[in-house]
Amino acid sequence: MKQNVLAFAVALAFAAGGALAQEKTIKVTGFGAKTGPVRSFGVNSEAAMRAAADAINKQGGVKLADGSKAKIEVDYFDDGCNAEQGISVVRRIAGSDAVIAVGPTCSNVAEPLFGILQKKVDDKGDSGLQFPIFTDVAIKVGLAKISEWAFRNVPNEATMYSSVFYWLRASHPELKTVYGGVEEDFAHSRASWHVVMKDRAAANGFQVLGESKWLLADTNFATQVREMKKANADVVAISAHPFSLCGALKEMQRQGVKPKVLVGLTSSSSMETLEGCGKQAQGIIIPTSFAPVTKEGQAASQATAKFKGAADLHSMAAWENMFILKQVMEAEKISGGKNDLQADRRKIRDGLAKLRTTQGLMGVTKRTADREADKPYLFVQAKGNSWVVLHNPL
C-alpha cells in the first residue's frame, strides 16, 4: 500500500512538473524606488506593470518565434532612489533570466546607470553592460543618448513647456514676466527649470526676472518667497516635487504672493500635491502625458487600481512599456529559451531602436532617433480635490 501511494505521488509530481514545463514565461523586471520619500513612484509603477502583464496574459501572452505563447512574469526590485543601489539592482537583474528591465523611477539613478551600459552597440572595445533598459519614470531631459541600450518612454518636457508658454502667450498676451522657483538638489527639478522652463519661457517672449532656489527637504521658504514677491512676476513657474512645492506654496500664501498664473513641474500633477497642499495649489497649471480621458486610459487606471496603484503620467508609462515590449518581442520573434537569453535581449534592443511610433494611452507616441519618446500631452489644472483637463494643445 505504501509503495502504491509513493508511486502515485511520484507520478503526480512528474505530471505536475511536465505541465509547468509546458507553460513558458518571459520575465520582465521592473525597478525603482519602493522605499524612501518617493516610494509612491515605485509602488505605482509596479502595480501598472503587473496590471498590464495580467491583461496581456489574459489575452494569451506573448507569441514566440516557434509559434507558442509565453506568459509575462513581472518581478520588481527596490533601488531606493539611490544610484549605487540602482546600479547594483540592474547588475542583479542582468544576471537573472529577465529579458529587459523597466525603470528606474529617479533621474539621479538613471543617469549613472546608463553610464555603465555599453555606449555603442557592437563596440568591442566597450565592456559596458549589454542589457536593455526601458525607462518609465526618470524624466530628466536627454538621458537616453548616454547609451544605445537605454530607451525611454517618458514625456518630452522641452516640448511640453514650450507648448505651455506658447499657449500662455497666445491666450494671455497681458502676461509679460516669469519668475522661477526651483528645487536645486534634485536632478529632475533642477534640469527642468534651468534647461527647460527658463529657456522655453524666454523663447516664447516672456521676460525671465530671476529664480529662487531651495532644497528638496527644506523647511523654511521665507527668504525665497520674499525674493519672489519683490520680483512681482505675472507668472511663477515652480520646478519642485510635491513636498517642497507645498512648502513654497504655503509660504506664498502667508506672504500674499499671488501671481496671475502658476505653472508646476510635471511630477507634481499628482495626488501628493493635492494631499499636501490642495488649497494652496488651486489653479496651478501642469503639462502631463496622462489623464484618464480616453477609454484605454480609464481601463488602465482601473486595472492598476486593482493592483493597489495609482494611475499618473509616470505609472501609465510603465503600463505602456509592457504593451510596447509585447509588440517588440513578437515582431522580433524572440525564442524565450534560456540558451537564447542574450540573443533575445539583443533582439528586443534592436526592436525598440527600430520603433518610430508606439501606441500610448493618450494616442500615438513618436519615437526619436536618440531613443526618447515624444508623447501626446495636455495641460491639467488643480481644481477642488482633483486635476481637471484645462487645455489639449494637440
Add this chain to the structure above:
Amino acid sequence: MLDILQAISDGVLFGATYALIGIGFTLVFGVMHKLNLSYAAASVGGAYAGLLILKVLVGAAPWQVFLCAFAAGGVIGYLVYLLCFHFIPLANPLATLMSTVGMLLLIDEIIVHTTEGMPQNYPAMFDDVMLRAGEFTLRGDLLLVFAISVLAMILLLALLYRTKLGLATRAVSQQPVAAQLCGIRVGGVNAATFIVTGLLGGLAGAMIGASVGTLSPLLTTPLTVKGLIVTVIGGLGSIPGAIVAGLLVGGFENVLQLWRGVTERDLYVMLLLFAFLVFRPEGFFGRKAATD
C-alpha cells in the same frame, strides 16, 4: 539691512524647533552619555501620529493635533528606550549608537510605508496672522511656535530643577553608581528621561509640521543633522546650550542663505560646527573633558 534683519528674525523663530530637537539629543546624552540618533525621526513620527486624531475626530482643532503628537511622542520615546537601550549592553558605546541608527531607519520606513511617502497637510494656528512694521514682517504661526517652544523649555527646566524626578535625573547624570547607592532606580530614571524627551520631541515634530505646513519623511535626516549640530555647538548635555545653539543655527543659516544662496548655506553651517569642534569643543556651555 532690512533683508538681513528679516532673515535673522525668520531664522531665529524657526530655530526654536531646532532647539527643541537639540534638547532631546542633549538630555539623553546628559543622563546616559549616549546619543539617540533616532530622536528627530521619532519626533517626526510623533507629529505624524498626531494626525491620527483627525481620523477619529473629523475637524479636530490644531491644538488637539499638537496634544496628540505630544502624547504619541512620549509613547514612541518609551518604545525607543525599550528597543534601543533597555535590552542592549550599555557598556558597548557602539551598540546603542547602531541600534538608534536602525531605529531611525525603521521609523522612517514606517512613515513612508504608512503614507506611501505622500506629504501630509499639517494644521497650524495663526498661520494667517502676519505682524507688520513697514516692510518688516513676523509670522504669527512662527511666533506661536517660538512661544510654545520657550514654554516647553521652561517647563523642562522646572522639571529638572524643581522636582524629585529632576533631582534623580541630575543625580544619575552626574554619578550613576552613587545615585543607585542612594536608592534611585537608574533604569526608571532613564526610561523617564526618554518619555520626557519623547514628549518634547512629539511637540517639536508638531511645531515643525505646523511651521512648514506639511510633513514628509524627508524631514528626518536633515533634522537629525541639525539636532546633532545644535547639541555639539550648545555643549553636549547642556540644555541652555541647546536653546542658544538652536536659535543661533536657525538665524545663522538663514542669513547665510540670503548672503550666499541655498546651495552654500549648509556648507557654512558645517564650517561653524567645525570651528566649534576645533576652537571650542565643549560648545557654549558644555563641561570641559579635562575637568570632569
